[in-house]
Amino acid sequence: MRLSPKQSTLLVLAVLMIASPFFFPSNYYYRVGSLVFVNSIAVVGIVILTGYAGQISLGHAGFLGIGGYACALLPAHFGLPPALAVVAGAALSGAIAYVVGRPILKLKGYYLAVATLGFGVLVSMVLANEGWLTGGPDGIKVPDPGLRALLEQVGIELTNPQFWYAFCGLVLFIGAWLALNLRESPTGRALRALHGSEVAARTAGIDVAKAKLNAFVISAVYASVAGSLLALQNRLITPDVAGFMHSIELVTMAVLGGAGSVLGGIFGAALLTLLPQVLTVLQDYEHVVLGLVMMLVMIFLPAGLIPSARRLLRGRGE
Amino acid sequence: MSLLQVEGLGISFGGVTAVNDVSFGLETGKIVSVIGPNGAGKTTLFNMISGVYLPKSGRVRLDGEDVTGLRPDLLAVRGMSRTFQNLQIFHEMSVLENVIVGFHMHERGPVLADLFGLPGSRRRARAAAEGARVLLERVGLERAAEREAGALSYGALKRLEIARALAARPRVLLLDEPAAGCNAVETEEIDRLICEVAKTGVAILLVEHDMKLVMRLSDTIVVLDHGEKIAEGDPALVSRDPKVIEAYLGAGTTEALHAHG
Ligand SMILES: Nc1ncnc2c1ncn2[C@@H]1O[C@H](COP(=O)(O)OP(=O)(O)OP(=O)(O)O)[C@@H](O)[C@H]1O
Numbered sequence: 001m002r003l004s005p006k007q008s009t010l011l012v013l014a015v016l017m018i019a020s021p022f023f024f025p026s027n028y029y030y031r032v033g034s035l036v037f038v039n040s041i042a043v044v045g046i047v048i049l050t051g052y053a054g055q056i057s058l059g060h061a062g063f064l065g066i067g068g069y070a071c072a073l074l075p076a077h078f079g080l081p082p083a084l085a086v087v088a089g090a091a092l093s094g095a096i097a098y099v100v101g102r103p104i105l106k107l108k109g110y111y112l113a114v115a116t117l118g119f120g121v122l123v124s125m126v127l128a129n130e131g132w133l134t135g136g137p138d139g140i141k142v143p144d145p146g147l148r149a150l151l152e153q154v155g156i157e158l159t160n161p162q163f164w165y166a167f168c169g170l171v172l173f174i175g176a177w178l179a180l181n182l183r184e185s186p187t188g189r190a191l192r193a194l195h196g197s198e199v200a201a202r203t204a205g206i207d208v209a210k211a212k213l214n215a216f217v218i219s220a221v222y223a224s225v226a227g228s229l230l231a232l233q234n235r236l237i238t239p240d241v242a243g244f245m246h247s248i249e250l251v252t253m254a255v256l257g258g259a260g261s262v263l264g265g266i267f268g269a270a271l272l273t274l275l276p277q278v279l280t281v282l283q284d285y286e287h288v289v290l291g292l293v294m295m296l297v298m299i300f301l302p303a304g305l306i307p308s309a310r311r312l313l314r315g316r317g318e
Numbered sequence: 319m320s321l322l323q324v325e326g327l328g329i330s331f332g333g334v335t336a337v338n339d340v341s342f343g344l345e346t347g348k349i350v351s352v353i354g355p356n357g358a359g360k361t362t363l364f365n366m367i368s369g370v371y372l373p374k375s376g377r378v379r380l381d382g383e384d385v386t387g388l389r390p391d392l393l394a395v396r397g398m399s400r401t402f403q404n405l406q407i408f409h410e411m412s413v414l415e416n417v418i419v420g421f422h423m424h425e426r427g428p429v430l431a432d433l434f435g436l437p438g439s440r441r442r443a444r445a446a447a448e449g450a451r452v453l454l455e456r457v458g459l460e461r462a463a464e465r466e467a468g469a470l471s472y473g474a475l476k477r478l479e480i481a482r483a484l485a486a487r488p489r490v491l492l493l494d495e496p497a498a499g500c501n502a503v504e505t506e507e508i509d510r511l512i513c514e515v516a517k518t519g520v521a522i523l524l525v526e527h528d529m530k531l532v533m534r535l536s537d538t539i540v541v542l543d544h545g546e547k548i549a550e551g552d553p554a555l556v557s558r559d560p561k562v563i564e565a566y567l568g569a570g571t572t573e574a575l576h577a578h579g
């Protein structure tokens with residue numbers, strides 16, 4: 001039986017997630033793994049916004065910040081359980097994306113890039129400057145969601161890094177599944193259509209403004225959940241997560257891996273999360289090599305890692 | 319009252335008038351062609367009717383309703399569909415998917431149902447895919463269904479656009495040079511297709527440089543020159559009109575015009 005692209009992507013993902021720990025020399029690698037997953041979740045959101053719909057955002061880390069701080073502030077001020085704060089943060093991010101997206105998604109290309117960039121900067125400034133609420137540049141503590149303790153009660157004992165590896169992996173898997181569902185659905189097809197030709201999409205009856213807003217809100221929710229998971233596992237959140245550099249990183253991950261592909265986005269996230277860890281042995285030259293790798297990938301695999309690899313494989317098969 | 323009524327439509331770009339005071343009507347099941355030399359304003363007229371450009375003056379009425387400057391997607395909902403002279407293809411999609419997009423108004427549903435891949439969402443997508451295959455067959459592209467659209471020839475893409483436009487089940491169909499770049503066989507097929515579509519009760523507005531095609535298909539011809547309507551009538555009448563012949567003399571298409579006779 002032939003697998004559909006959706007099934008094969010999910011299969012590859014599941015196998016990698018389950019098999020990788022067998023090669024982990026120490027507990028520390030679970031921590032790195034869960035970091036890959038968290039970044040991947042945000043990047044899958046970018047894949048929907050940029051890869052499917054062709055809209056750029058240089059401010060999506062702002063939504064990571066909102067999701068992250070929701071897990072610190074909502075439990076502290078409203079007594080919300082941290083796990084529910086993830087959901088509340090996602091709803092808040094979605095609502096903010098809706099309000100912000102309506103005016104700025106009318107913009108195109110670099111105008112949109114600058115407007116979203118402004119949004120990201122705004123969020124990180126508020127988080128850094130409103131110290132009375134957010135703890136300022138040093139960040140703020142995040143409570144334990146107590147999920148691991150819950151698992152212990154039913155007899156599943158995991159170390160903290162193991163738990164977060166499994167949990168973030170599960171959330172990523174669900175996130176990838178949703179994004180893949182969307183891709184082949186009427187809504188997702190509308191996004192990819194307007195990416196190809198806005199005027200033809202409109203002529204086919206697609207409400208382009210609404211479709212873009214859908215993509216923006218959905219991708220904001222992905223980013224928010226990623227931010228929440230990061231905050232919960234670090235037990236701390238600082239304004240850096242919402243920073244400009246983080247937004248750029250997310251877009252870079254998506255483009256490097258292949259912006260239109262969910263698996264590509266995840267590989268891009270893995271590459272850019274792992275490479276710096278590997279390259280630390282090069283010390284001063286770490287960033288030089290990282291930059292070089294990025295440039296070489298884009299020059300020789302302009303469609304990104306996964307789509308280029310697929311094309312190569314297909315070329316051989318014929 | 320005609321199904322599509324164009325009244326005194328005009329537009330200018332940077333002070334240069336591209337279309338000025340053009341009026342005509344289009345009935346259900348009829349074919350009206352707009353002809354004229356290059357740069358006469360035919361595509362611009364299409365863009366105003368289909369909501370891509372906002373006209374500076376005049377009205378467009380669809381089934382009596384004033385739809386001037388309405389967004390193209392809202393016009394699509396009201397039954398207007400079109401193809402593009404300069405091809406607007408979704409290059410990254412398969413040929414089949416290009417046509418499925420044409421079904422958007424019939425296959426769309428709640429976003430959450432699509433995200434979670436609910437049965438309703440998958441059923442709608444499947445129905446659209448089936449409909450798209452039928453249409454691909456109708457334009458003779460069924461064997462290219464799974465290919466990437468960007469890989470098709472120009473003539474094939476022209477037919478793909480027609481299939482996509484038909485997917486919307488339009489009442490009014492605007493075709494901007496559907497036979498451009500097509501060989502004799504393909505032109506023949508497009509000729510037959512346009513006739514068939516008109517017979518099903520779709521009103522067709524056609525821009526085409528292939529005069530043989532225009533003369534054979536049209537119920538009425540509207541002639542534009544420098545943005546102005548210089549003649550209107552049935553093919554026999556228009557091809558004898560001295561003003562039309564004069565407009566075409568410069569363009570050197572007189573022979574083509576008389577190919578009808
Ligand atoms: N967006 C625009 N901005 C400026 N000028 C335009 C624009 N669109 C059309 N024009 C001008 O309007 C005039 C009519 O162009 P149009 O494309 O409608 O001609 P046409 O009759 O379709 O010609 P062809 O047979 O070559 O397709 C031309 O002079 C063109 O340069």
Ligand SMILES: [Mg+2]
Pocket residue numbers: 360361362403
């Ligand atoms: Mg034209």
